[in-house]
Amino acid sequence: MCNKIKIIVCKVEGAEDIPLPQYMTSGAAGMDLAANVSEITYLEAGEFKVIPCGIKIEIPTGFEAQIRPRSGLAVNHGITVLNSPGTIDCDYRGEVKVILINHGKQKFAIKRGDRIAQLVIAKVVEAEICQGRNLCETERGNGGFGHTGM
Numbered sequence: 001m002c003n004k005i006k007i008i009v010c011k012v013e014g015a016e017d018i019p020l021p022q023y024m025t026s027g028a029a030g031m032d033l034a035a036n037v038s039e040i041t042y043l044e045a046g047e048f049k050v051i052p053c054g055i056k057i058e059i060p061t062g063f064e065a066q067i068r069p070r071s072g073l074a075v076n077h078g079i080t081v082l083n084s085p086g087t088i089d090c091d092y093r094g095e096v097k098v099i100l101i102n103h104g105k106q107k108f109a110i111k112r113g114d115r116i117a118q119l120v121i122a123k124v125v126e127a128e129i130c131q132g133r134n135l136c137e138t139e140r141g142n143g144g145f146g147h148t149g150m
């Protein structure tokens with residue numbers, strides 16, 4: 001892949017055996033994140049939990065990391081990321097964590113090292129807010145939420 005940027009990754013204490021984030025194929029957009037749980041953790045149907053990933057990351061200014069669900073977990077078990085996409089700010093220095101929720105009907109087991117989500121690095125465009133009195137007119141105007149039909 002071209003246009004690589006460097007992300008510094010440190011493992012948290014006790015997570016030396018947890019794999020670093022990893023692109024599983026040469027064209028993958030996301031790096032899989034592994035669970036840093038000391039014992040099997042269960043998500044009951046409807047339950048959500050914060051699952052640590054055993055890493056801290058330093059993202060260059062102008063970028064963010066997004067935590068996205070893995071579609072295989074979603075389609076097979078109803079497992080997804082509650083706040084998807086989770087936002088990792090470039091100035092965050094704490095452990096990366098995933099808020100997983102079980103939308104399935106069965107309880108779901110998370111074992112140490114399981115790949116629970118994926119991390120996508122994206123550019124951030126910083127906006128300058130300019131307060132105004134009016135917005136320019138458009139054909140759509142205030143119409144939204146199905147305004148153009150189904």
Ligand SMILES: O=c1ccn([C@H]2C[C@H](O)[C@@H](COP(=O)(O)OP(=O)(O)OP(=O)(O)O)O2)c(=O)[nH]1
Pocket residue numbers: 067083086087088089090092095096097098099
């Ligand atoms: O799924 C997530 C979402 C956030 N974070 C960490 C990194 C992020 O930089 C920080 C703050 O996240 P966010 O801005 O989404 O949460 P907030 O509720 O706005 O908290 P804050 O006031 O700390 O910004 O928490 C995670 O580890 N996982």
Ligand SMILES: [Mg+2]
Pocket residue numbers: none
């Ligand atoms: Mg915030």
